[in-house]
Amino acid sequence: MPGRSRLAVIAAAALVAFGLQGSANPTQQPGFLGTFRWSVADPRFGGFSAIDLSADGVQFTALNDRGAFVQGRLRRAANGTISAVEMGPIKRLKSNTNEPIAIGRNDSEGIAVAADGTTYVSFEGVARVLRYRDLDGLAENLPTPPEFGAFPRNAALESLAIDAKGVLYTIPEELPGSKRIRLLTGQPGNPDGPDFPVWRFANGTWTQPFDLPRDGVFLPVSADFGPDGRLYVLERSFRGIAGFASRVRSFKVGAKALTDGRLHLQTPTGQHGNLEGLSVWRDRSGAIRLTMISDDNFISLLRTEIVEYRLMD
Template sequence: MRLSLHGLRLTAAALAIGIAAPAMASALSSAWIGHSADAPKSVAAQRETGAAWQPIEITARPYGEDSATGEPAPLTIGRLSLAGALVLTSPDDSFGGFSGLRFAADEGRLYAISDRAKWLRADVTFADNGAVEALSGGALANFTFYGGEIITGARADAEALALTPDGGAIVGFEREHRLEYYAREGDEFTIAARVMPKDLLEKLPNNESMESVALLTDGRIVAIAEGTADGRAERPGWISPPDIHAEGTGDWSPFQYVPAEEFSPTDMAQDPATGDIYVVERAYSRARGVRARVTRFPLSALQPGALIEPEELASLNALHGVDNMEGLDLRRREDGQLVLVMISDDNFNIAQRTVLMSWLVTDRP
């Protein structure tokens, strides 16, 4: 979601009409889009239109450190303790607007997506305490549609990301609401299928839909919408059958998620060790500025028809260093300590920042 700290305003680009969708050749199910014979998915076809990775320079500047020790200043809020924080900048005009965040442990890389339909990747160095310490080898790539054309306009608002075991990715979009699977071909992502029925999403607000998506260890996809059409506090969520991104069949089961008052969910991730699901919520008002809330609920709560009221781990505000936090992922240190990492969407606004924050999660009492 685009959020302006000087008031909510939509840019002309955000309101532009996106490219037309290609005709559906054949559907494997109501949630699966086939491809016509002239809709190439090869890396070569995508590269012709500029979808290949383009190197960029990224500067990661630590902040919130003790000037005497150079270590993060002690900060514990609720169940979270700050392990490190970075402000990310780049001279590339396309850098920014990041929402979904995921670590690919086998690659030693961070992946993120932007609301201008860009992929970001960077190699990651971790500090001894588990925080993200440095980024290198940064690169951006365009999202492309079936024929290889670059995605622009209303179709381009990518907001949620989950990586799949086969090396692909599941991406959630708003404005033109959809959830899509991108296969991995070589080093690049190519669109393969739409994995969620359109009718589940069509009543969601234009700028408040597919913000939170996670792929569970059992192969199911979980999605929670940022907003709701009727203004209720509960946010609609859905659970897919296992491996729907690969199989393309099966019905999604609904549930409800209850955020704090004034807050909306913007990302989530599962801890593979415990099965628990962590959610980051975001709020903004002129009076109180930007805020973030981190919650958790057990996997057992994720049932069809459930009303999920999560446990609050921490409530954060601008004084704690947060900005417009929209991306979340988890990783475990070798000693088992859980590290929660969040990234902010700067909305390409000079008054905001791309912040990457690492927090240690304390155990339950």
Template sequence: MQSSAGRKVIRFALALLCLCSSVQAQPTLHPEGSTRWQLDAPWFGGWSGIEIGAQGSQMTVISDRGQLVTASLQRANGNITGIAVQKLVTLGNSNGSRLQKRDTDSEGLAIADDGRAFISFEHRHRIMQVDLANGRLTNRIGISFQNILGSNSGIEALAVSPDGTLYAVPEQAQPNGAPFPLMAYSDGQWRLAARIPQRGPFLPVGADFDHKGRLWLLERAVTAVGFRSRIRMFVIDPRAPREYTLLTTLPLQYDNLEGLSVWQNPQGQLRVTLISDDNFLQILRTQIVEFSVRE
């Protein structure tokens, strides 16, 4: 368990993220392929959260209509060659009853190393713990910062750090370009852990921590001709907290990327996997985009 002093040091480092920019050589992302995922099923689509497990051979995704899917990933030379759905469950209440339609807009997914899993919801803003085996929701986590959330701009960026702390970043743009608050939940309480600089038109839609405790943030901008995406990484270090911009795309370079997962392959190389939300529209696609990280 992390000491109180250790937590204070991390909080201090996080608070400095707004003030620091890196002059050191930064990691780079290298494209490893883009896969279109499609199934002829009424439940398929709207994927907004993703977690990659088992060193890249398993994928857990949630849709914004309350569907939770576990799938196996077949790979050749590290790249995805096939996707096989293993389990489909519909999110439900703790007693097994179905959610009301207005309660099903699940957006963020975060799975801790100990197997605990959390899902965030929009419109009726809340965070719930979920049983991945049956989709039942328990342990509602109240959101003490609802006043800074928009009706359709809640918490999409949800992540669990290596020490088990749950973090959330609201999608809502802050007034006058103010930083996004990075909120941390532990011991039954939320606290402001950091202020993430708001740079340009991008808004947070996905987040994850890597094994080194670095925060990865996926952001999206909507333009008249298509979506843009950006990935930033934040190093939490009391001696030298740093911010890196690793990817900034042009419109139409990728689809509506909303979910992000950071993981290690069997060789220990860091990989980043993104998934797009097709909004159940034929003009959009479900894309799974992967990058390797070189440092």
């Protein structure tokens, strides 16, 4: 990033941090369980854009937007809230050679783990999805539809999810020519823009069978299939110095449409940081939990946090 642009981003982050200190609403939303502030003295730590949890909410893989990942364990208190994070080394994803993914092609944003452990990763910049039989191993390139090349470089394949049958779904954060989040202006998404195309990968082929309905200024940044078979989508809206608002909706996935849309969570602006990753699982009580992770953009004024809610309905 050019020096002048970097300074501009840091200045904007300072405004966001100032706004968060003054605007955060102390009244938490129904189902809120806790926020764990995660900090590690390692320059490679941060920028987390995706998280995947095991079925019991303990083992995790977190992915950042510089082509790196970390795996570990969430320690939980007796009431189920996160009390500590035990992590392994931060590692870089490899390309289809034995080398790390090159800078300029390594903006990894979404993660989806199949039942057999195969991991899929989606990217911005050069929009595509890679498959890893072993996350420490070499990447395999999935086919890339020409339409992926038209997505905005910084608003492409943020969301990636896999269903119980092993079918992949990915959603761009925004579309060509649409207004989107602008860090320096606080301009939100375009409420009058088109719906977001949902792309599906099955039997070796990508198709675009339906759209995610746009609703207001929120933009999709992560997705996961819950244990109930529904597709959960994490969306965010940036409100300038006031900070971020987050929302989670879920849908039934049909052959030709998303149906039965439900709003599960919508946080006040400034309640949390830049939540970008979502994992959905069922706890010991039988309730569905939403575990989300924030992207600090590798800026010390911002924060990395893991936020959890229990669905009340």
